[in-house]
Amino acid sequence: MDIGMIGLGAMGRAMALNLAQAGHTVKAWNRSGGSVEGVTMVASPADALQSDTVLTTLSDDSVIRSVLLEPGVLKHAKQGLVHVVTSTISVAFARELVVLHEAAGIDYVSAPILGRPDVAAKGELNVLAGGAPHALTKVRPLLDVISKRVWDMGADAPAANAAKIACNMMIAMAIEAMPEAVVLTEANGLSREHFFELILNTLFGSRSYQVYSANIAAGQYEAGFKASLGLKDLRLASEAAGQAGRSLPLLAAVHGQMAATVEAGMGDRDWSAMAALTIDPNAKRRSIVRSSLS
Template sequence: MEIGFIGLRAMGTAIARNLVKAGNDVRGWNRTPVAPETVPGMTLIDNPAEAFDSDVVFTMLSDDAVIRDVILRPALLARARPGLIHVVTSTISVAFAQKLERLHEAAGLQYVSAPVLGRPNVAAIGQLNMLVGGKPEVIAIIEPLLAVLSKKVWNLGEIPAQANAAKLAANMMIAMAIEAMAEAVVLTESVGLDRARFFELILGTLFAGRTYESYSAQITEGAFEPGFKAKLGLKDLRLATQAGGATGRSLPMLDAVQQRLGEAVLAGLGEKDWSIMAHVTLRGGGLSPAPVTVAGTH
């Protein structure tokens, strides 16, 4: 299958490599130049319009604004191959996903939202969880492609934005779990209980699961190297807040974790893993806006 790929940073590169390994003809473009050996077997192209002259195009771009700049402002939809399927794997706002669906329909193109759960190392071994929303007949066409990228494809409905809402909700819940663990450590360390012993208890009883296992280890070790950068996590929490605002409901826990992560980013920690918000809580807030070394500080 002829595949265009736009967005070759860590996650995009990992996904593109697996598409090439599966025998697809992949042509890739990135906003900043990448070396030809970045994805062995992939053809680098000169501009994103060439990617839209394909059967399927994947985009892994950082946010709504970048998709507008790269895809919409140059009117790439109007220049695309007829019948093309556009798979947007980025974490974008619900409202923007709804707009993209309308724009693709008007252009006679197919649109699928497919944000992912997993980090680049997970993508590299084809073990992502892919959250997919779109027309069933269109998803069926690209399912063999999604299968080589993921351990499971979660088909969440015919409305693309359903997948985007699910991704934002999942990230919101991860942030809440990080903050919950940090606040629990504040309580337990106040009487001298070692955080490693406390997390052993929690993981062995009430809160077993990958999120708690992964982030409790980072909190225990005071090691917050990315994974998932705090500045990107804050972007996702802001998108979740926008989606929540559209419901007319109050989401106080979301407000709290967005504020906490915002404090970390404001303090110059936006390049750290987003679990750095736990460090803010453990410090009692009030971080100065300067880089902070946190490993081994507990």
């Protein structure tokens, strides 16, 4: 298949490489240039849209809008193109994209992904795919290359975006649950390592608890999924809740804690750095001091 890629961040690069290695013809555009083995770099997003399928992996609503919508490049897309947006975007923006693609005569699929760069490199992402059945059928072979499973979220593409936002919201809630439990257990003489061994082998053995409990146990929050991006996703969840006319109290609390993490100068660290503020109330002050001295 002739595949275009728009955006080559850590996730996009891994997907492009896997698609090229699977024998697909891949051409890509990236704002900051660069290269990927087996991938032809092109001069503009419009060039990437001269493909059978295009995967957009740009970071958020505003970047997609500035790269694809404001320049009006969709109207120059190849006839019969299916445009797959794998980014975590707002439900409202996904609905706008559906309308704009219909007007341009282009098939649109929302396909946000669950997984970190190491998972993407292995081709083991979970893809949450929503869109017209004929469009999903056309792009299924390439989604199979980058994933261990494609989850069909139905014909209404924005449902896939709602599912991804809800998943990230729940991961953030799990992250916050662990340090709150550590506060209780360490105050009563039980080490966090011992407590995490208990929960991982009884009630909470999922990947999210495994990955982030290791960060919390070590007190190490090196960049993985950045806290600034986590804050963006929690904002999207808050917006979606508002559009549904509902107030979600746990979401509001975690959103506030993630905001405090970013405000403390830890926006470029892994979003599990939120745990540092819960376990140690002085962590925010020390982080701000370090940032001011650097």
